[in-house]
Amino acid sequence: MNINTDICIVGAGPGGALLAYLLAKQGMTVILLERHKEVFKEFRGEHLNEEGEEILKKHDLFSKIEELGLLRMETLEYWENGKLFKTIYPDPSVGHLGIHVPQAHLLNVLINEAKKYPNFTLMTGTTVKDLIQDESGSFTGVRAIQNGNEIMIHCHLTIGADGRYSTVRKKVGIDVEIRKHGYDLLWAKIPAPPDWEPSIKMALIDDMQLSLFTQAKGFIQIGWNIREGSFTELRRQPFTPFIEKLIKAFPQLEQTVKENITSWHDFVLLDVHSNFSEEWGRDGVALIGDAVHTMTPTGAFGLNSALKDADTLATLLTQHRITDLDLLSCATQRKKEIEKLQKIQIEKEQTFATQFVLYS
Template sequence: MHVQTLIVGAGPGGALLSYLLAKRGIHTLLLERTATLGQAFRGEHLNEEGEMILKKYDLYDAVEQIGCLPMTALRYWHNGQLIKELTTNTHFGIHVPQTHLLQAIIEKATAFDNFSYQLGTSVKELLQREDGSYYGVVAVKDGKTQTITCDLLIGADGRYSTVRKKAGIDVKIIKHGYDLLWARIPAPATWQPSIEFALMDDFQLSIFTQTANYIQIGWQIAEGTFKDVRNQPFEPFKQRLCETMPQLAETITAHLHSWKDFILLDVYSSEVETWQKDGLVFLGDAVHTMTPTGAYGLNCALRDADILGDIIAGERMDTISYTQCETMRKTQVKEIQQLQRQKEASFADAFVVFA
């Protein structure tokens, strides 16, 4: 099989880029390792930039029809008391389930004959010419080996990128001193879409409303301490959680029973020296993993795709230079990562006066 553009990784960035290229007449194949779209955990909150990009390409309405939820309130709690509340006529972020976002984009892309995608397909090796340039992959689907060649290979396969590893591109991991425990519970019947913040045991506690009447709880713990945390009795933690967010005490009591109800996210940001290498280009978490702070990861991936789509569609593939795009995006991403570190360092300041 030969295609003009081969994109590995059907997350938001890879899916959006494949749609943009197909829409502009470029024969594009999208590969995804998992058997179901949205099976891998990725960010699910749009900010204003992400919303703008989806609207720019007439995708937001499709996402909205499947289901999304704007957050209209932002609240801070201390010792079970509301200390600060902000409301808006727009939103403080939009929860979009990963499956909804990808479904909307892929459905739009399949309207074009020059787009195709394969799920359950793992890349096993990259194809290189004698001059070192990349021109395709060897992949496996349903136990069968495929050789797929292309004019341009794009790695959009996330923080653990197989394409990046096989291309020998080193990644710099930047730890932030904490990891994150996630849990999802049903929302109370009268719950309104909101983002809620509190301090619990001197660590950040975040509550995000989700579509389908759910709430996502995120509790920071010291980096590398989950083994010690889960060896502690669960009930004292559950009691502290109820005292910190009393408005959720009933649903917490009913639905959180052990540490097994939480998922651990190893938190770090990352950067790489180059986003391109001899006919190979990267975007999203593959070259700039973000922390959960501010929910920038999804939106940065969409922005990468937005910019790359314009560049690829505007030039002959054998003459494209990605240097300007890489330089610009590197600067923007570094600024956001620095902003994340500042937000993390200053979060507790909002509660100092109430301590």
């Protein structure tokens, strides 16, 4: 099958979905590809900061997401040995310290808004196998597989929004500089106890960061830093002493932790690294989000940076014909911001323990 379109976006995460909506709204024909049959299958960041909130409000999307449900964080707290010793409150002009937006709510709104335009097409269960090139070497589309059938999508611009292990980036031959941060992350999700206030709570366990993020619909997400590469060794050790450290740090979680985290299998391991590429596109291909600058979970910048990439690229595509798009200009606008955010992440990680020095 051969299909022609103006834009082909690979990856229906927040960045890809927002970009698809913005470009379809501008009248371009857009095909959005997602390798999973459901766009919510793959976990992505769910915390908005002020920048992400501003972008969604700019495009009249935030109120629609709020109708489905979100949760504003009211405090940032630091705990030691089960006791709260420092609380940070939001700037009154902002009103929160981050907003939890369930991935399904965000993507539902973005894709449903895009579907209002007949020039938008969502193709799920579709895996990109290669890129199409013309005789001059420029990239002119993608070769994908859907339900065992080959699809050739010809387009003026291919957008790689397909995450940290981006197929589009690899097929173009763009290199990234990978930086390890010395830790991996264990994720877990548990029901919040009664009367749990919307907050971010931090503790220091064995000199590593433990974070609790309140979520909409009455849940808490646990982010537990462990030494890089240590999970295999950790799993050989008894589980109970490990989980007792969490309970000691936050005694109010004892019942829900014991009921919902009963083995190592209740944690999801995230290999933490950041990466950055000097090249954000090449000859008919542009990259956004984790495909070109993977962030660590620190500071919850990843989701918001992807939204900003999409907003910036959509603006440039509004101002220029697709074939005249200056990818270097697009990258230049965002590179300095991303470099600054990644430096902030490193600084936050390296200085986290100092938050507990005065207390101890």
